[in-house]
Amino acid sequence: MMFPIRSALQPTARRLALSVATALLAIGFAAEASAQTAPAQPVVPKPAPKPGEQAQAPQLISSPWTKLCSTDKEAKKEICLVTMELRAETGQFLASVLVRETKGEPKKTFAVVTPLTVQLQPGFRVVVEKQPPVNGKFTICFPNGCFGELEIDADFVKKLKAAQGVAIQVVNQAGRPVSFPIPLAGFTKAYDGPPLDPKAVEEQQKKLQDEMQKRAEELRKKLLEQGGGTPSAAAPK
Numbered sequence: 001m002m003f004p005i006r007s008a009l010q011p012t013a014r015r016l017a018l019s020v021a022t023a024l025l026a027i028g029f030a031a032e033a034s035a036q037t038a039p040a041q042p043v044v045p046k047p048a049p050k051p052g053e054q055a056q057a058p059q060l061i062s063s064p065w066t067k068l069c070s071t072d073k074e075a076k077k078e079i080c081l082v083t084m085e086l087r088a089e090t091g092q093f094l095a096s097v098l099v100r101e102t103k104g105e106p107k108k109t110f111a112v113v114t115p116l117t118v119q120l121q122p123g124f125r126v127v128v129e130k131q132p133p134v135n136g137k138f139t140i141c142f143p144n145g146c147f148g149e150l151e152i153d154a155d156f157v158k159k160l161k162a163a164q165g166v167a168i169q170v171v172n173q174a175g176r177p178v179s180f181p182i183p184l185a186g187f188t189k190a191y192d193g194p195p196l197d198p199k200a201v202e203e204q205q206k207k208l209q210d211e212m213q214k215r216a217e218e219l220r221k222k223l224l225e226q227g228g229g230t231p232s233a234a235a236p237k
Contacts, residue, residue, distance in 0.1 A: 059089040062183050065190035078103040082191050086180055091213065093145065095168055095180040099157065099191070108157065111149040114180070116141060118170045124148050125169040128159045133169070161188045 062084055069080040083098040093115065100109040112124060120141070125133040136150030160166065161184075168180040 060094070060181070061087045061089055063087075065184075065186040067190045067193060067195045069195035072102070075102070077105075080195060082187070084182070084187075086182060095182070096145075097166075097168065097182055099152070099160070106153060108152045108154075109149050110136070110152045110156070111147065112136070112168050113142075113145040113147050114168065114170055116144070116146060117173050118146055118178070119173060119175070120146065122171045126150065127167040127169060128156075129163045129165065131159055131163075157191070160184060161191070 063086075065082060065084045067080060067082045069078055071078050079100065079102050081098055081100050083096065085096045086094045088094060095115075096113040098109075098111045100111065110126060112126075114124065118124075118138075120138045123135055123137045125135055127133045134150060134152075134156075136148050138146050138148035140147050163184050165184055166182045168182060170178050170180075172178050
């Protein structure tokens, strides 16, 4: 199920947290829906590294930073969301982040969506390069991810603009810390620039999904070759 981006950008005071979560998830739902309707591909186990050989770090795919704005009909103020999404090269969802602000108000929101395999009680931490970590709390979980947020100000946004990346740290169900590296390349341009048209965002989503499917297929073939097998015929469309 997909949530309309336009409606998610028009929250009431009582539905603020839920609306932010919905908007954050909506950025990635188009790619998720496309993946569910794509032909099934065989699961290929990743071969264990040979003696003396280091395991290769998984490749990550980040969507472009995207800015969407709309006017809250009740408050009559413009609300803008600047967001991006992180996925594995297989297309697996890893994390989404979002900065939300209302024109004329000093308080802003930094929000995240992480996989369901996290412990909610410890919350999450946001680490902007060498800056001290900032703690946030999870507030609600959806079928495909858990939403958390923390209040930020203009100074925090300046730190994001000056940094090259930010880490979202959580604790998984096994009690182990997990860190999601979020690149900040393009954040300043998106934040200071004009908002995108929702149709342009949909085109970006489709382009990202096509890229993820291409990389997943290349990875599948590579793993089959390393395992000594041959790729099976693609499923009929």
